[in-house]
Amino acid sequence: MGRAPCCDKQGLKKGPWTPEEDEILVEYIKSNGYGSWRSLPKLAGLLRCGKSCRLRWTNYLRPDIRRGPFTVEEEKTIIQLHGMLGNRWAAIASQLPGRTDNEIKNFWNTHLKKRLVCMGLDPQTHCKNSTGSVAKSSASPSTRHMAQWESVRLEAEARLSKESFIPNPNPSSSSSSSSSSPKKSDSDYFLRIWNSDIGESFRRFSKREPMVVACQSSPISQASTSTKCGSGVTIEVAPSSDVADRPEEVECKSCSRSAGGGDDAVEGGGGGSLEASSSNEMMAEMEDLSEETSLRLLLDFPGPGSDEMGFFQGQMMMSNISLFPTLLNETSSY
DNA sequence: AAAGGTCCCAACCGCTCGATT
């Protein structure tokens, strides 16, 4: 598309920044802001291209940059977010105040990646590598990450839909009361994540790739062959006869609205529908399966002996966000 | 002490996307 170079590179300086250049850039931005990076170097009197100035500012000179080694909590956050988002460093950085995407990327490539390899995990998929016993789907890592998000989101929407069937046993408790209604708030917690930077990042990315949901390890996901979101759009999950090799494809025409109408339905794998007359016991069973499966998908749960679940809860709590808090408490003994 | 190898990170490059013309 005839893209012009970002700047006229003739006569512009490259390489490491000098303290003098740093000072000029900082002083200029302090007094003028950084409205246009392209014109900034000329206005500030720097022989650098705008791109270089932006990079220097965002990665090094910004006053809110947090320097120094990564903490253990930050490391775990990066690993978890990388498990969900893949190499989307900017999205990961948005969850780590004061850290830049470049810094996180470097830290990942020089430390965390090696650590995962040493643990016998594929740094891209966070699964056991080819020598291990866990073989996931043939989908690309980014697709799997999206699939995890999408799977959990679908379940959250399905749960909301399902909840709308159940008569409130305690009419005095308002539906907006989150603390006294864990089931309801569980869905809300997910939707809050969904509406956060991470969710936004996922939504933007997912526009570019067809959605493939790999849910072979998920009994409830296999069972959930279709659901309706709040706008009445049906999301189809075609059952597969060989789920280990062929991840089920989902044509998701979803909206971001939660399900709420009384005629929304969640259909079971046997072809039967969960209707409003379903027993509470069945609902409870579905609830348990659904929540555990969702968590495992979301966290790439590595299995017994891991403390990652507990960590993740801590991370989310730090951000005033918790995914299915009651379940996390129950499952933290894994 | 010196040479060679490895690690680490700041900076660059090329691409994509959204906005504008």
Next chain:
DNA sequence: AAATCGAGCGGTTGGGACCTT
């Protein structure tokens, strides 16, 4: 609708710092 621009993102690299022999 097409071309262009500006910004941002992720992959890659150059070179200094550090380690090993």
